[in-house]
Amino acid sequence: xxxxxxxxxxxxxxxxxxxxxxxxxxxxxxxxxxxxxxxxxxxxxxxxxxxxxxxxxxxxxxxxxxxxxxxxxxxxxxxxxxxxxxxxxxxxxxxxxxxxxxxxxxxxxxxxxxxxxxxxxxxxxxxxxxxxxxxxxxxxxxxxxxxxxxxxxxxxxxxxxxxxxxxxxxxxxxxxxxxxxxxxxxxxxxxxxxxxxxxxxxxxxxxxxxxxxxxxxxxxxxxxxxxxxxxxxxxxxxxxxxxxxxxxxxxxxxxxxxxxxxxxxxxxx
Numbered sequence: 001x002x003x004x005x006x007x008x009x010x011x012x013x014x015x016x017x018x019x020x021x022x023x024x025x026x027x028x029x030x031x032x033x034x035x036x037x038x039x040x041x042x043x044x045x046x047x048x049x050x051x052x053x054x055x056x057x058x059x060x061x062x063x064x065x066x067x068x069x070x071x072x073x074x075x076x077x078x079x080x081x082x083x084x085x086x087x088x089x090x091x092x093x094x095x096x097x098x099x100x101x102x103x104x105x106x107x108x109x110x111x112x113x114x115x116x117x118x119x120x121x122x123x124x125x126x127x128x129x130x131x132x133x134x135x136x137x138x139x140x141x142x143x144x145x146x147x148x149x150x151x152x153x154x155x156x157x158x159x160x161x162x163x164x165x166x167x168x169x170x171x172x173x174x175x176x177x178x179x180x181x182x183x184x185x186x187x188x189x190x191x192x193x194x195x196x197x198x199x200x201x202x203x204x205x206x207x208x209x210x211x212x213x214x215x216x217x218x219x220x221x222x223x224x225x226x227x228x229x230x231x232x233x234x235x236x237x238x239x240x241x242x243x244x245x246x247x248x249x250x251x252x253x254x255x256x257x258x259x260x261x262x263x264x265x266x267x268x269x
Contacts, residue, residue, distance in 0.1 A: 003091050004099045011103025028115040031057050032122035047134035048231045051142050055227040062153045070104050075170030084268050094260045101161050116143050145230040151248040155219035158255035165263040184221040
């Protein structure tokens with residue numbers, strides 16, 4: 001267990017020590033205030049517009065974190081054989097994957113805290129400037145939504161580890177992860193369009209079933225219902241929130257276990 005905690009702490013320091021991590025951290029403090037500029041151009045519902053922009057920004061920086069920080073870390077471990085150094089401590093391959101995964105996920109938390117804190121301050125300013133258009137509990141709703149939006153990215157991070165467990169290098173990892181990321185974002189609007197009777201008539205039934213099946217196998221990256229309901233001050237049932245969180249946590253756990261099975265069979269020589 002001490003080895004696991006040591007690897008988690010080492011991963012945290014390794015991620016936080018990179019210049020790009022510090023750049024993202026600084027950017028996240030500035031972004032909420034920059035988003036106030038385009039928000040001010042709207043005539044109505046400024047609070048909803050501001051929250052939508054902040055949620056969109058969160059999706060962008062979480063994706064950037066995985067592609068520009070997590071992917072290079074795992075690719076370097078594999079290409080340069082750094083993972084073998086940890087495994088000769090000795091450390092089991094399972095502990096190595098879980099330690100790296102928890103460390104990568106934990107490194108998101110300081111970024112998220114800075115982003116939420118800066119956003120809350122921006123919301124307080126917006127409430128005093130546009131009291132008619134920004135509700136008093138907007139910052140609380142945004143903070144809750146930010147934590148929920150993080151959930152599918154935990155699942156996507158686990159998919160990254162599953163890909164890396166069998167990949168040969170950074171190019172392969174990046175291509176496969178980007179493909180899954182793209183499918184996660186493109187499938188929901190396609191399925192929504194297929195709800196139209198006109199589109200449904202032109203689409204073979206087997207294609208609809210295939211797309212629905214693929215969508216069920218992937219995390220809900222857009223979290224559209226979560227962000228939409230919070231931005232428009234619509235209630236979220238406790239059961240739906242619990243189900244949403246458990247779904248993505250279980251998804252991440254299963255993906256890491258699958259990654260362990262693949263990694264255990266891999267020849268690292």
